[in-house]
Amino acid sequence: MIVGTQKPIEEIWEMVKEFKRVLVYGCNTCVAICHAGGGKEAEIIASMIRMKAIEEGREMDVNHAAIERHCEPEFFEPLMEDVKTYDLVLSTACGVGVNFLTQRIGEIPVYPGINTSFYGGVPQAGVFTELCGGCGNCILHLTGGICPIVRCSKSLLNGPCGGTNKGKCEVSDQVDCAWYLIVERMKQLGTLEKLLEIQPPKNWATGTHGGPRRVVLEHIAELEEKEEKAKAEVKK
């Protein structure tokens, strides 16, 4: 899932204080699980903004709402007319949601209420760890299911650097050395010899370094188009 963390209320206040009608708009999928931007958090942020407004003597109308997902258009539809009555939407969805709503909302600004952090998992309640770099060219079958792109602080592809200390990364003793984990896992699987093959320089163009990415599934897009047409025919 996408992991996010709340922005400090001071930073949020600086963003929103000049607006009269503000909607704090939560997303009930990933960012709700990490307690950053679901409906509950949107409600809390909205009341914190109202308190700030009272403190500073500003007249503001601050409300909150939430939908299941901010990354697919159909989820927006039921609330869109209402959303468009605000001066500002403070989205507590991930950055995808902020961008996606921006493309659909017309002239109303959409500001980020959270910091979108990474793709991660929840090893225990309240703990989130980064596990995938979204590089667009997965090699997890070569590294025992442990991602060196994002779990190694140097994205090394051919083994550990000299900074591994007691299984931890030189960056912090709170961070596991990914290559330590990879070697241990490959030993467990009996496939250590796979690591002896030299991995050539990676083509990063499939990641964020090749410009904005787009995936098109021709057959699905065509099918959708056909269905739309058929519906239109029936209406006629």
Next chain:
Amino acid sequence: MKSGSNLERVILSGNPAVTAELGPPMSASPDEVVHKAHTLKGFCDAANITDCQTAVVRISSIAAAFIAYREGLEPVMQMTCRDRNRIAMQADLLGAAALGLKNCLCIAGDHQKFGAAGKLKGHPGAKNVYDVDTTQLVGILRKMRDEGLQEGGDKIEVAPKFFVGASWTPMGDPMDFRPYNLKKKVDAGADFIQTQGIYDMELFKSQVEKARNLGILEKTALLAGIIVPKSAMMLKYMDSSVAGVSVPRPLIDRMMKAKDAAGDDKKKAKELQEEEGMKIAVELIHQALEIPGVKGVHVQAIEWESAIEKIVKAAGLYPRPNIAEA
């Protein structure tokens, strides 16, 4: 001859090679590099010029290497994977070769969060690169030299002829993978290897033996890293905090004894510890050179370049061989 560098010639001659280290300053003045170059000249076959070590901005390795070269000290320029993508790396390698540099050590580089182990501000918020890793960088240098091709495949008019090096932390974890890690660097094209500082020679010996059994030590020149101990405190710190370094208790005890012998006299304590440290370094050099497959030593006297002359002489490694260019 791959590069014709002095280091390569000494290694080929079969003499034990000696490399040292020169850390460039946080300064725009060449003076310190010039001074250190003169201190080291004649006492090593080549000196590594570190590339913003501990992720702190200093005179770039290539520029400082060129200053050293101009002063008559053969440099080993270093290139970290932290600061450059493959375009900048290859451009700098062409430039370095055009300036006359002939040795290059490829390293991952300390993470920018490291910032001189917290002693300086550094740039912990910097964006790192790591477009390629050490093994891949070694392969790029080899490809440029031997095939006259850039990583992307474009032809190079005049290929840069580097003697290609890589580092090795034999006792870092996961320790059983380290010999294989070395094999990958050698297979990629590393002509010489400089190791992390070694104090535990027995453990080092067993790791070298594993590497030898992989059949890679005939293909590369392994130079054992010797970090000259300066004080008991430094040894304790290295033992507890530096990755891949363990210091046997008797060595720490020897330094403690040297320190205690001075009583309350701090100046004397420093002198006695430095003296003992140099003795330890000489012993380590002798022990390392006895290990089959070790072809030389990489002696680092960190911010203490003046120690190199005494150590190299005491180790019986002076004068350095003068092997004429073919």
